[in-house]
Amino acid sequence: MMHLQVLFSALVGFAGLGSAQTADTPEIVLGRLNSRVDSLLKKEPPALFAWHLRSLNALAMSEYSKLGIQSVTPLRRASVDRTKEFVDYVGVIEKGLERDRSNPDDCLKNGRSALILARASATDGSLQYMMVDLPKNWDPKKEYPLVVALHGSGPDNPLAYPSFAFGPMPAPKPDATPGASDGMIHLTPWGRGNRSWRGDAENDLWEAISLLKTFCKLDPDRWYISGHSSGADGTWAIAQHTPDLWAAVGIQSGSMLEGRPEWGLIPNMSYLPVYFLIGEKDALPYRVPDMKEAYKIMSKLGDDTKLSILPGVGHYPLTDEGLNNQMAWMVAHARKRPNQFTFTIDQSAHPGVWGITVPFQQIHRRLLMQPWPSFECKIDGQDVHIKTKHIKELRLNLGKSGLQMAGDIRVWVNGKTVHDGPVPSETIRVDKV
Numbered sequence: 001m002m003h004l005q006v007l008f009s010a011l012v013g014f015a016g017l018g019s020a021q022t023a024d025t026p027e028i029v030l031g032r033l034n035s036r037v038d039s040l041l042k043k044e045p046p047a048l049f050a051w052h053l054r055s056l057n058a059l060a061m062s063e064y065s066k067l068g069i070q071s072v073t074p075l076r077r078a079s080v081d082r083t084k085e086f087v088d089y090v091g092v093i094e095k096g097l098e099r100d101r102s103n104p105d106d107c108l109k110n111g112r113s114a115l116i117l118a119r120a121s122a123t124d125g126s127l128q129y130m131m132v133d134l135p136k137n138w139d140p141k142k143e144y145p146l147v148v149a150l151h152g153s154g155p156d157n158p159l160a161y162p163s164f165a166f167g168p169m170p171a172p173k174p175d176a177t178p179g180a181s182d183g184m185i186h187l188t189p190w191g192r193g194n195r196s197w198r199g200d201a202e203n204d205l206w207e208a209i210s211l212l213k214t215f216c217k218l219d220p221d222r223w224y225i226s227g228h229s230s231g232a233d234g235t236w237a238i239a240q241h242t243p244d245l246w247a248a249v250g251i252q253s254g255s256m257l258e259g260r261p262e263w264g265l266i267p268n269m270s271y272l273p274v275y276f277l278i279g280e281k282d283a284l285p286y287r288v289p290d291m292k293e294a295y296k297i298m299s300k301l302g303d304d305t306k307l308s309i310l311p312g313v314g315h316y317p318l319t320d321e322g323l324n325n326q327m328a329w330m331v332a333h334a335r336k337r338p339n340q341f342t343f344t345i346d347q348s349a350h351p352g353v354w355g356i357t358v359p360f361q362q363i364h365r366r367l368l369m370q371p372w373p374s375f376e377c378k379i380d381g382q383d384v385h386i387k388t389k390h391i392k393e394l395r396l397n398l399g400k401s402g403l404q405m406a407g408d409i410r411v412w413v414n415g416k417t418v419h420d421g422p423v424p425s426e427t428i429r430v431d432k433v
Contacts, residue, residue, distance in 0.1 A: 024087050030064050033057065033094040040102055048115060048215060049104035055118035055129060056097075056162065060090050062127050063159055082157075089159040096166030111136035112169060114188075116162045119211055123203045129158065130208040131165060132216075133186035140215060145184040145222035145331065148205070152229030152253075152316075156193040180328035181224075185216055196258055197227070197234025205238070221335040226250030226326070229284075229315065233258040236294070241350035243269040244337070248330040251276045252323070253315050255290040261297060264344055264372075268353070270301035271338040275326045279313030287315065304333070337404050344374040355402020355427075356386065357395045379403075384411040388433050396428040 037053045045053070067083055100106075106113040111134060118129040135144060151161065189208040195201035212218070223246050227235035232254025239249045240259050249272060259265060278291045288309070295307040306329060310322045343353045346367050348360035358373050375388045384403065388394065394413060398405045411419040411428075418430050 024091060026064055026067060026083060026086050026090075029087050029090040029094060030060055033060055033090055033097070036094055036097045036102075040097065045104045046108060048117075049107055051117055052107065052115045053097075055116050056093055058118050058127060059116070059129060059158055059162065060093070063157065085155075085157055086159070089157065089163040092163045093159070093166045100169045101166055106169070108134060108138060109136070110172075111138070111182075112172065114165045116165070117211070119207070121200075121204065122207055123200050127158075128192070128204055128207070129162075129190050130211065131161065131188040131190075132212065133188075134216075135183045135185060138185075141217065143217040143219045145181075146209075146212075146218045146224065147181050147184050147186045147327075147331075148209075148223070148225040149186065149188045150197055150205070150225070150227030150231035150234050151188065151191060152227065152231040153194040153196075158190055161188070161190065180324065180331050184222075184331070185212070185218065187212055191231070191234070194230060196230040197238065198258060202234070202238065222247050222331070223335065224248050224250070224330045226252060226330070227254070228252040228318075229254065239272055239274070240265040240268045241347070242353075243272045243341075244353040245335075246272060247335040248273040248275065248333040250274075250326050250330050251291065251294070252318060252326070253278050253282055253284075253287060254294075255284075255286040256294055257286060257290075261293075263346070265346060266297055267301060268343050270298075270303055271336075271341060273304040273330070273333045274298055275305070275329050276307045277310070277318060277322055277326045278308075279310045279315060279318060281313060282315045284315050339379045340377065342374065342376045344372050346372050352395075354404070355397030355399075357397075358391055359393050359395055377403075379405075382407060382409045384409060386411070386413045388414060391433050392431075394430040394433055396430065398423045398428065399425065402427075 034057060037057050040053055041050060063086055067079065067086060101113055107115050115132045115134070116129055117132060118127055120126070121128045138144075154160065187208060189205050191197050191201040191204060197205065225235055225238065225246055226249065227233075229252070232251045235249060236251055236254055236256060237258035239246060251274060254276070276291045276295050278288060280288070282288050291307065295305060298305040308322060308325065310319055313319060313322075337354055341354070343356070345351055345358055348362065348368065351357040351360055352375075354377070356375060356377060371390045373389065373391045375386055375391060375394075378385045382405075384398075384405065386394070396411065396418070397403065398409065398411065398419070405423050408422055409419065410417065413430050413433055419428055
């Protein structure tokens, strides 16, 4: 591993870290972190923990490189403030590694500490990361439920959330009551700051899940997603585009800003269980009215839905009891393909659900031109009826990873028979709908 002091010299002409400075500087805290990581890597820890250590170094170095070239804009604070922030965040991480965050077992076996795992984004090559909490006695050969949490608007420094996770580790409580999501894998991706999980920030969620699958086995019928504030806004929008992925959804202090009723996409998730949780005194615009309206909409669609308004509580923090009740309700659900559903496609990045998809020549995040493609699917025993609007081609995955059919089935598209026989192992092409 290249020692960071070499990189310091190239970046800022720093001649050495052993000066007589008395106060911590970015160079000093980064040098201490680098030394601590180097010493831990020399012990040849498990590969996941080594990745975790190198990720901490990479994130710190990336943010350090920005300190000397920042400009002050409405979204970027003065350099002196960013510098102090850097020193504080990196200092907490370094002290954590020195104190009680250096044991790989706490991340990999004991379920006590999160892994910070960085990657070069497939979207643009930038350095991004995710936080992963593995359950106690994690077995990489076993399938686990997945709980995704999307953060709300907060610090725009990528080091903030890792730093928050590196505070003093609480002592284990043998008599503690197990939480509803204990025994599950928890994923907290970084959403590139305050982006409401739209655009590239949504890409980061899918990249994080794909990366998680390289070392964890996930139960496909027990994925849960929740978010707070702008994270809830993103969750609301993501659920409308991918309702077939989730067993249940949790919205905390959210709004419908990223998925308005007039856009016509809420019926996409009509069968998806949703739990709305918000404080009675949430003063942010749209929040309480939107959550009440969203609950009414989902209830009219026939969805399994719940609204909990916490008396006397504001936007943040929500109560532990409220959050625990929401999680317990969510994880009591398992994903189930409905026998009737509709789907409207407003962007090619989300071309369908349950194995029924529309092929697009180019995948992009922008909205498609209206009228948007849509389809309705009804399943009666072994008969599948699909009706389409504004669609010229379809692809049908009728098997376990798609529509979840088995045995001999019959499939009609707009009244025309496209399949009659055993479920095929390959995707069916319907080129003239």
